[in-house]
Amino acid sequence: MKQFLIFVKKEWLHIWRDRRTLFILIWMPVVQIILYGFALTNEVKNSNIAIFDQSRDEATTTISNEIASSRYFNLVKNIHSYNDIGATFRKGKIRMAIIFPINFRNDLLHTNHAQIQLIADASDPNTANTLTNYASAIINDYQQSINQNEALPYTIKTQVRMLYNPELKGAYNFVPGVMALVLMLVCTMMTSIAIVKEKEMGTMEVILVSPLKPFRIIIAKTVPYLFISLLNIISILLLSVYVLDVPIVGSLTLLMAESTLFTITSLSVGILISNSAKTQQTAMFTSMMSLFLPTLLFSGFLFPIENMPIPLQIISNVVPSKWYYIIVKSVMIKGLGFESVWKETMILVGMTTTLLGISIYKFKIRLA
Amino acid sequence: MRSLKFLLQKELRQIFRDPAIIRILFILPTIQLLILPLAADYEIKNINLGVVDHDHSAYSQKLVDKIVSSGYFRLKDYSPTFKQGLKAIELDKTDLILEIPAHFERDLVKEDKSTLLVAVNAINGVKAGLGGAYIQGIIQDYNQDVRMQWIQPPPVQPAANYRCCLFRLV
Numbered sequence: 204m205k206q207f208l209i210f211v212k213k214e215w216l217h218i219w220r221d222r223r224t225l226f227i228l229i230w231m232p233v234v235q236i237i238l239y240g241f242a243l244t245n246e247v248k249n250s251n252i253a254i255f256d257q258s259r260d261e262a263t264t265t266i267s268n269e270i271a272s273s274r275y276f277n278l279v280k281n282i283h284s285y286n287d288i289g290a291t292f293r294k295g296k297i298r299m300a301i302i303f304p305i306n307f308r309n310d311l312l313h314t315n316h317a318q319i320q321l322i323a324d325a326s327d328p329n330t331a332n333t334l335t336n337y338a339s340a341i342i343n344d345y346q347q348s349i350n351q352n353e354a355l356p357y358t359i360k361t362q363v364r365m366l367y368n369p370e371l372k373g374a375y376n377f378v379p380g381v382m383a384l385v386l387m388l389v390c391t392m393m394t395s396i397a398i399v400k401e402k403e404m405g406t407m408e409v410i411l412v413s414p415l416k417p418f419r420i421i422i423a424k425t426v427p428y429l430f431i432s433l434l435n436i437i438s439i440l441l442l443s444v445y446v447l448d449v450p451i452v453g454s455l456t457l458l459m460a461e462s463t464l465f466t467i468t469s470l471s472v473g474i475l476i477s478n479s480a481k482t483q484q485t486a487m488f489t490s491m492m493s494l495f496l497p498t499l500l501f502s503g504f505l506f507p508i509e510n511m512p513i514p515l516q517i518i519s520n521v522v523p524s525k526w527y528y529i530i531v532k533s534v535m536i537k538g539l540g541f542e543s544v545w546k547e548t549m550i551l552v553g554m555t556t557t558l559l560g561i562s563i564y565k566f567k568i569r570l571a
Numbered sequence: 572m573r574s575l576k577f578l579l580q581k582e583l584r585q586i587f588r589d590p591a592i593i594r595i596l597f598i599l600p601t602i603q604l605l606i607l608p609l610a611a612d613y614e615i616k617n618i619n620l621g622v623v624d625h626d627h628s629a630y631s632q633k634l635v636d637k638i639v640s641s642g643y644f645r646l647k648d649y650s651p652t653f654k655q656g657l658k659a660i661e662l663d664k665t666d667l668i669l670e671i672p673a674h675f676e677r678d679l680v681k682e683d684k685s686t687l688l689v690a691v692n693a694i695n696g697v698k699a700g701l702g703g704a705y706i707q708g709i710i711q712d713y714n715q716d717v718r719m720q721w722i723q724p725p726p727v728q729p730a731a732n733y734r735c736c737l738f739r740l741v
Contacts, residue, residue: 329615329697336704357679357721359714360686363703371696485591492599500610510612536694539661
């Protein structure tokens with residue numbers, strides 16, 4: 204045990220003396236969570252729209268005003284001819300155009316039937332759909348306000364309740380995902396150079412002749428990084444609560460424990476990479492390239508996993524961040540207890556032991 | 572200029588000698604290129620639907636059938652109580668619950684109105700917004716069907732033949 208502690212201290216001194224790296228390790232997650240937290244959003248708000256109003260009467264002005272004053276839309280242009288619509292779309296200035304025909308109010312009052320055309324830029328289908336839905340809702344509201352006292356027979360009313368995130372904020376979805384992404388990247392990168400560095404510096408031989416067993420060497424290499432990662436988890440959680448406004452509904456202790464577990468998983472991924480790589484450069488490349496994309500793709504916070512082809516869905520199960528993402532969503536946002544995430548927790552524990560096992564098995568006690 | 576050439580030669584050799592770097596630089600992007608278009612599909616479809624039907628009537632059956640056959644929803648859970656339906660949302664088995672109240676059919680036909688409850692897991696705001704809008708659209712469509720079934724459309728009025736009348740006046 205004493206040997207082990209001395210080795211941990213040695214590793215800690217390595218990190219502590221390299222102040223610049225330590226600084227980066229502590230601040231990188233902070234910067235990343237702020238950057239991703241604000242930049243990675245698919246919320247629809249303040250979308251630029253244009254209105255082509257051919258009748259300019261009371262009804263069209265009211266509808267236009269209501270649409271322009273909603274927080275989803277931002278009226279940038281009044282169009283005056285049909286050809287202009289296409290031209291404005293092609294310039295990429297607007298995402299939706301609203302077109303009122305001639306004699307809109309007259310038609311509405313006298314023939315009981317008037318039309319509004321919504322044209323949306325569907326190169327981004329979800330945004331286009333959301334925008335047309337919002338606009339239709341506003342137009343429907345107007346229609347309701349006209350015939351308030353006329354109730355239609357056989358009406359089915361639908362009450363829609365948005366659970367967990369009634370304001371439909373994007374941050375609720377992204378913060379757990381970004382947490383998984385940042386922890387995975389930072390922790391893996393930290394340890395991925397740990398062993399390979401010794402190989403490159405030529406100090407590996409000294410470690411190998413020491414009486415420590417491979418198992419202890421590997422554990423001792425991860426322990427100091429685990430403390431730094433704990434610091435990272437705390438800073439990430441503080442940022443998400445106070446800067447990104449995502450509350451922690453469930454138990455904080457459980458969330459911390461699960462995050463620590465995930466950190467250990469990521470650290471062991473890094474150790475495995477470090478063990479197999481020959482140079483620090485390769486280790487860095489491997490951890491960046493082979494982890495960033497799978498984490499982004501397969502954790503399920505950007506692209507729904509159920510839309511992917513079956514083989515990819517199976518691959519996604521191997522990515523640890525997928526399980527961590529599910530855990531964070533359940534604990535942090537839904538406020539569930541351990542009984543709903545024990546399965547995911549067990550998977551992470553299993554992954555960690557497997558990864559560490561492979562690392563220890565592959566650890567060569569002889570140079571070259 | 573000559574020295575630059577030699578430097579370049581040296582750097583290139585250094586890169587190409589390390590097979591690991593070659594693998595990362597060339598094979599990995601190819602794999603990414605192949606996987607990315609398949610995986611990066613954020614269309615909102617395959618919304619998992621949970622139904623809590625307290626009515627068990629022909630109308631509620633028809634409504635559920637209509638929603639499922641739209642292609643956007645997959646019926647994943649059929650719970651007897653709302654609480655159990657909510658459990659399915661908590662476990663991520665479903666994304667959306669449709670609760671049909673008791674006497675849905677009777678209220679609709681006799682009292683002219685009936686209320687449905689839709690609860691959506693809104694952690695992913697976009698998915699929730701669109702899923703809610705899709706299901707509301709389908710319910711409205713269904714409502715229209717019901718109305719058409721019960722309300723006789725007004726008989727078609729034969730249009731007066733003005734040309735004939737004008738002719739007579741002249």
